[in-house]
Every structure is written in structure tokens, then in C-alpha cells.
Amino acid sequence: MRLADVVAVSDAVRATSSRREKVAALADLLRDAEPRELPVAASLLAGHPRQGKVSVGWRTLRTVEVEPAPHPRLGLVEVDRVLGEIASASGPGSTGRRAELLAGLFGAATDAEQAFLRGLVLGELRQGALEGMVAQALARAWELREADVRRALMLAGDLGVVAQAAATGGEAAVRAFELELFRPVQPMLAKTSDDVVTALEEVGGAAVEAKLDGVRLQVHRDGHRVGVWSRTLKQLTTGAGRIVDLVRELPATSLVLDGEVLALDPDGRPRPLQDTMRALGDEDTALAVFFFDLLHRDGRSLLDVPLVRRRAELCDVVPDPHRVTHTPVRSGDDAEAAYHAALDAGHEGVVVKALDSPYEAGRRGRAWRKVKPAHSLDLVVLAVEWGSGRRTGWLSNLHLGAPDPDGGFVMLGKTFKGLTDERLAWQTQRFLGLETHREPGVVHVRPEQVVEVAIDGLVRSPRYPAGLALRFARVLRYRDDKSPDEADTIETVRGLATP
DNA sequence: GTACATGTGGGCC
């Protein structure tokens, strides 16, 4: 199979907004792939090299602009091989080596193929189909149930593996996937709710757990052997030593645990996420681990067992100081109390979990609901960036600042979130009207427009002048009723700061 | 030749 075949399908997929048509086009190509090509085809169509990131970004790509080839001649397997070589290049001279390999690849690619490869390595294919759509296409190509394919993908964590199983073993092989030690599963995720009372209504019989602001972990153990993975199933090496030791001591023969790691103050209160991330890179700094779920114990998968029982078994195996607080609640008042207790303890918020729910690997379903407090600030727009992709032609990303009582404004961060298409159109006109000057990609404006922004909090910043930055800022509304001097000042913002 | 600064990419949230 040639790269050109994949590129043609990618273009066809981009050309339609219908998911069924996308899936049909993808399925046709996957059916035609040779067995050894199949994992490559599946991966490329899902928008990423089979090797994952290959350490090539926009800057590196700009150094290898070469004449496109007149006719397609690249084979899929060859493309995969070269991408693998690029990904594995390291050490002195590797930058040059990567550029060399890229130049060779791009020189053999047609114009359309070059565009595809650029999108691929940058992760910006923008064909309206990623892994989820390819999974549906696998189901379609081999006449499998979508739910079976999705389940296999969650358990295998690798599209290529599932594709091969589908092609060679059909339904039986795809349904045969089970939780396997040292093959991490996609972690279960939580949907957002506005408050704990509605969360409780949505979930039914529930328990409230503290939401720790750290790094998600999945730990597998078989006898003495222990493996640790992150939320995106990257293996954790540095910083994992203490976790490994802890899990090795637990009373079990084999385990799969789901939890969170974070740095603590001497008095046991959680440190900001930034400290956890720093500590993860340093084997000597103490980190605390808290588990909240048990997916496998002593040879038995617990994925389909209700949360109440998984929790009970977790308590058998993991001692209290390493468990996330878990409070079964009967009323909204109970839930509120647990929520405030979690916040008082310094945690990010709470997760409300249905007690009868199985572990739905990879799903962001109704069974888990997260609730975090949001703060809001009235800030002033200092500049706006031109959007890209579907936001091309619109001013999108807002630079936000707070007035400084000593004069001027102090920039605190940017946001592009919370904007409807209608608002994007409006703000484009609005800010062009306030334009003072431009630099590439950025329109600077007179600081006259106030915008109310929601944030999850503030973080220590090494780059912004106040030493503070907004965390997860998103637009709530424009405040046409406020002038810039009525916006929240930098002093007010500093008053909120905890980091 | 070694120490530090910078640019770039990847990975967390």
C-alpha cells in the first residue's frame, strides 16, 4: 500500500462532515491493507505516527522545505521505517540526522503527501477523524460491534494491536481482550458538574472522593515486578522509585491500582501541582501516593465489579494513609459537607462516583462527576491573536491583563476558550476597531474592553511579569458595563494568590 | 574544555 492511498482517504475524510461517510472511507482502506501494513495505516489515519511523537515540531519542519516529488512512490512500510528512525535519533548530531531523514522523506513525497506528513508529525491533520473514528472504521471493516472494538482499544491501549486482532481473528479475537498485567488500560475519566448537589442527582447512590491535584498513576504489580504508567499510558521511570517500593510491600500477589501522586507539605497538606511535577523529575524528593481504585487483584479482573466492591477490596490491600478519602453520601447535605471538607484539606475539589458502576476504562461517563470551585475576574484585553484551523480569519486568543494602580496593565495570561462562533465574529470586529499596532499573528489593542473570565486558580509564573498566571482561563462574558478602571486590579489578583 | 543560556519538543494538568 502506498502513502498516496492513505493521503487520498485522508482528503476524502476531511472533505465530508458526516461521520458515517468518514468511517466508511476509513474502513475501505483498512480492509485493503496487508497485515503488516495495517497497524501503520490505522495509526496514520488516526493522525499520528505509529511511534507516537517523533520529536519533530514546526521549527524542525521549516528547516527541511524541499521540492515535492512529481509522482507518488512512497510505500507505507517505508514511511513507517523512516519515522521510526527519526523518532529514535538521539545524542549529539541527532538534530542534523533528523533533518536529513526528513528531507529524504519529504523529497520523495508529492505535494499532497508532504502536507499530510506535516500534519501528521505536528499532530494537526485536521481531517475530522482521530483514534475514535478509526476504531469505528475497524468495526465496520470487519463487521464487529463498535462496543467490542472500543472495549478492546481501552484494554489494549494500542490501535495497531486491535486492528491486527480484528483482521486476523475477527470477533472472537477482539472480544478476547482482557485486562492484562503490564499492559495499562485507558483510565476512567469524570465529567464536570456545576455543583455537588446536581452531581449527586446525576449519579444516584454515590460516594464523594477528594480530587487530588497531582498526576494520575496506574500501577501494575506481579509478584516482585512493578510498572507505573501515566494518564496517557506513558511509562514513568524517574520519580517512580518510591511508588514501586510501596506497592511491592502491599499484601497481594498481583495488583492493578489507579491513583494520584503528589507532593505534600511537611504538615501533610497538598502542594501545588507545579511542585509535584518538579518532584517527579527528581528521584530524591518525597512524593505521596494515594490510590482510589483497584482494577485487578490476585489474578482477578475487577473492571466489571461495582465500585463499592472494588473499594472494599482496595481497603483490604492498601493501608489508609495511601487511600483517597471516600465518603458514601445519602443526601445533598452530606455531599456538600464532603466537598467542603476536601477543599478545607487543600484539595482541588471532589469526584462524585456512582457506587454501583463498573470501571469504564477510557470513558468519561455519567458514573464519575468532578466538581471544582471556579473563581472569576474582570480583566482587560491587551491584544488578540489570529486563530488557526477552523478559527482562521477570526481574532481568537485573548491576552488578558489587570490594571496596575501605579499605571498600565499587567499581563496574566491568555484564553481562547468559552467563545462561540458568534462571539468570535463579534470580537474580531471589536478588536480591529481598537487596534493600535501589529506584530506577526498578534493585534495589539487599546486596553478598553473588559471581559469576565473564569479561572481554576492562579499559578506561579516564571514568565509573566506579576510572577502569577491564570490557570484554565475561559471567557464568561464581555462586560460592556465596565470600564478598564473598574476591572480587577493586579493587587486584587495578588490577594487571591495561594502559590 | 567546561559552564551556562537558549531553543525546541514532549508531557503533565
Added chain:
DNA sequence: GTCGGACCAATTCGG
């Protein structure tokens, strides 16, 4: 991580 837009299947609504 958050958010908005889009598609689609399932469910509810309205005449």
C-alpha cells in the same frame, strides 16, 4: 486541562 460545534442514535414531544 476547558470549551464549543458537530454528528448520531435514542427518547420525548406535539399535533
Added chain:
DNA sequence: CCGAATTGGTCCGACGGCCCACATGTAC
């Protein structure tokens, strides 16, 4: 009763912050 409208589940894309690692460039 049947088509229309709504809802919930998912997926995708557009980009935020910080952290680190690593290769390379610069200063002494």
C-alpha cells in the same frame, strides 16, 4: 400514531499554563 424536536454520548479541534530533557550555541 408518526414525524419533529430534544437529549446524551462522543468525538474533534483550538489552544492555555508549567515542568523537564536534550541538543546546540555562546562565554570564559
